[in-house]
Amino acid sequence: MKQVVQNYKSGELALLDVPEPACKPGGVLVRTLYSLISTGTELMKVSEASKSLLGKAKARPDQVAKVMQSVATNGLSATYRKVTSKLDSYTPLGYSLCGVVTAVGAGTDDVAVGDLVSCAGNEHALHAEVNWVPKNLYVRVPATLDPRHAAFGTVGSIAMQGVRRGEPALGDVALVIGLGLIGQLVVQLLVASGVKVIGADPDPSRCALAESVGAAVCAAPGSSVVETAVAELTGGFGVDQVYLAAGGSTNQPVELAAKLARDRGTVVDIGKCSLDLPWNAYYEKELDVRFSRSYGPGRYDPSYELEGRDYPIGYVRWTERRNIECFLDLAARDKIDVSPLITHVAGFDDAVETYRALNEGELKAVAVLFDYPQPEDTELSVPTDSVEIGGPPAARVGLSLGDQSVRVRKSTLRVGFVGAGNYASSMLLPHLVEDESVDLYRVVTTSALSATNAKRKFGFGDASTDLDELIEDDSVDAIFVVTRHSTHADLTIRALEAGKAVFVEKPLALGTDELTRILETVEKTGNDRLQVGFNRRFAPLLNEARQRFGRRIGPASVRYLVNAGRLDGGSWYNQDSEGTRFVGEGGHFIDTVSWLLGDDPVSVYAAATPGQKDLQAVLRYPDGSTATITYATNGSSQFQKETIDLTADGKVLRFDDFARASVFGQKKWASTRLPKGRDKGQARQVASFVEAVKTGAPMPVPLESLAATTLATLAVETSLNTGGPVRVETEPTT
Structure with missing residues (x-):
């Protein structure tokens, strides 16, 4: 299929x-029928991408701050790779469309194939x-409403x-300052x-x-026409509300709002303009x-937008989905008329030229729609069933490895990536x-x-969204699972069952x-070709x-x-379905200690501050x-992330965040600061995995150790909940 994208770097x-x-x-x-170009938000993004790196930095100082924090935490080299990779990627455009449902996923029962829906996000x-489109981001279109x-x-x-x-009231x-697309609708x-x-x-x-x-009077912001109209319509008191729907760097909108608002009036910021309040x-x-946050309550909440958890109407009357429903209902009943706002309808094949004309000012428009060609026959997709995972933690699992490992010597390793x-x-x-x-x-x-970006940057032979096809492909030797935590166990099991060697990022399991x-x-397959990151x-x-x-x-x-x-409040690490933050990351540190000591832990005791911060x-x-x-989690961002002190036999090993060691x-032995930044071992780890799979040698980390580290990580949470120590044991299955 075709999609409009932009490279933020170039x-x-x-x-x-x-x-x-x-x-x-x-x-x-x-399948999209029409999508709408937001001539404000999208053109601002298009314009920003055309700036130099310095211009981009000035436009997004919030991102610059994140980059500097990453340098302090991960080093310059790792941060540079991360930033350049993200910059030199195609990013999507668009967030408002109407189309026809062609397939319905498991757990969805409010629409059917063939229904016309309006979609957001x-x-x-x-x-x-x-x-x-997830459940809370689509709405069925009223029968009388034009799809455009x-x-x-x-x-x-x-x-x-x-x-x-x-909160306007009758009378x-x-x-409204700024009469672009949003302003016209306001x-x-x-x-x-x-x-x-x-x-x-x-x-x-x-x-x-x-x-x-329907507006009574409209004129330029600095004109006497606006001030006169305000005086006449309000008896000289000033307007009850001012809606800022303007963009740009000028401070004129907030200054005009203060001048023309009544005593104890309300100023609502909807656009993105300068807010240096006098x-x-x-x-x-x-x-x-x-401030008005986008579509309404539910926006930026993953549990609402991605997991489909609605807010009770008794507590949140107008969610983002109910706002869309309300708007479509008003349009269907001719209370709102968007037809005068449609300046131009372009064929989707002309999308790039349309953006260029808008950005360069050749096309003056309030609203522009893309019209999509429709195939005569739409092939329906079979929905996949969801997989329920998780469960109460315990401290003992069965472990039976035997001598059944699948080991094949190969000169070239064919790799598939999931994520x-x-x-x-x-x-x-x-x-x-x-x-x-x-x-x-x-x-x-x-x-x-995302798949297309990875194919372009790293030379993959193919990019796909079909997981089954990858796992069932007998020509694939190894699969890398680099997805969200809640998917690791199930994907690992499926890949092992298919006879693949598996590299899965931590954690191996959430329970x-x-x-x-x-x-x-x-044990069942005899395939122990497993490595955790x-x-x-x-x-x-x-x-x-250590040496x-x-x-x-x-x-x-x-x-x-x-x-x-x-963590940022919106981080997916905070989602309940992804386990606790320590379960997600703690295995790194337990594995490091176990490797330093040359053995696996036998018991864990944990204590925490209130809220387990x-x-x-x-x-x-x-x-x-x-x-x-x-x-x-409450330390200073100016201090290094990881510090290790190992004391034994009259000696001390001191390790400072992959930069210095003594x-x-x-x-006394002391290292010098690494000139190329902090090397946390990813290159050697990947090379060791590849070599083991190619040669049939033992995996770099024994499976017993991977299991013990995972158990110990889970035991931390068990100990926090019970208040006592937890034994870490693996025992053979019978």
Whole structure:
């Protein structure tokens, strides 16, 4: 299928051939009839991408701050790979469309194949011939509504949420500053609510358009016409609400809002303009400044948008989906008329030229629609069933390895990738590309564009959204699973059952039930060709420090401080379905300690601060060694992330965040700072996995150790919940 994309690094726009998305549970596949260009938001993104790197940095200082934090945490080299990989990728455009349902995923029963739906979301309602859309981001279109008008559902809900934030009442007078697409819709919604509307925009044609759809008076922001209209319609008191639907860097909108609003009036920011509030003016009138967040409640909440969990109507009357429904209903009953806003309808094949004409000012438009060619026959996709995983943690699983491993010697390794996000693109794939014995055969992602980006950047032979095809392909030797935590166990089991060698990022499992299923699969199939992404034991500097420390005779004491830092509130790590943060990351540190001590832990005791923000896990080892892992989220971002102190036999090993290492004994050894940044072992880890699979040699980390580390990680949570120590044991199955 075709999709409109942009390379953020170069600014290039393209109509790209990408694989069709799969129909996943909890949503539907939609073949697009019309999609709407947001002439404000999208053109701002297109313009920003054409800037130099310095210009991009000035436009997004929030992203610059994240980059600097990544440099402090991961080093310059790793951050550079991550940033350049992300910049030099195609990104999607679009977020509002109307189309026909062609397939229905498991758990979805409110629409059927053939239904006309309006869809929302900058990851799901893209300018693409086919999109997968989750349940709360599509709405059935009323029978009497033109599909072209239904394509306005998303931008209509943005305007509607802004109006709701202003809480207008019958007889109010409102000022709308900025009469682009959103501003025009705000005008109509206010008029439909019984509000007298005054508009302000420097473009006379937009002012005339707003007046034609119900505004009382519209003129340029600095003109006396606007001030006179406000005085006449409000008796000199000022408007009840001001809606900021303008963009740009000028501060004029907020200054005009303060001047023309009444005492204790309301100012609602819907667009993205400068907000340097003149303190005296806002203070003297005690103005209520409010922000409107996109489509409404539910926006940016993964549990609502991706998992389909609705908010009870008694607590949240107007969610983003209900806003779209309301807007479509108003349009179907002719209370809102979007037809005057449609300046141009372009064929989808002309998408790139249309964007160019808009960006360069050749095409003056309020709203532009893409019209998609429709195939005579639409092939329906068979929905996949969802997989329920998880379960209560325990401390013991069966482990029976025997001597049944599948080992085949090969000169070339044919590799498939499941997932191609930031970590895979910056930490794994660059190393595989350099290995001439590796054939990057196929990459599979849930997002068609992600797979296409990976194919383009790393030379995969094929890009797909069909997971079954990859797993069932007998020519594939090894599969890398680099997806979200909740999918690791099931994907690992399926790949092992298909006879593949598997490299899966940590964690291997989110519960002991999942780990048990994996080990039972190994026993049943005889396929133990499994590696988990515990890369720190492969770090060159840590290996050198361990060697300098030398052979250990007596028990050791290890202190491992992990200054993990806070997560953004919207991080998927916070989702309940992905397990706790420590379960997701803690295996790294337990594996590192176990490798340093040369054995696996036998018991775990953990304690935490309220809310389990910071925790300490004490691990005991068979020879009496102990290790304390402090996992802290409330530390300073200026301090390094990982610090290790190992004490034994009158010696101390000190390791500082993959940058410096020292050993204190009869003689002192100290490393110099690594000139190329922090090497956390990903390159050696990948190379070791590839070599083991090609030659049939034992896997780099024994399966017993992978299982023990996973059990110990899960035991931390068990100990926190029970308040006592938890034994870590694996026993043979019967």
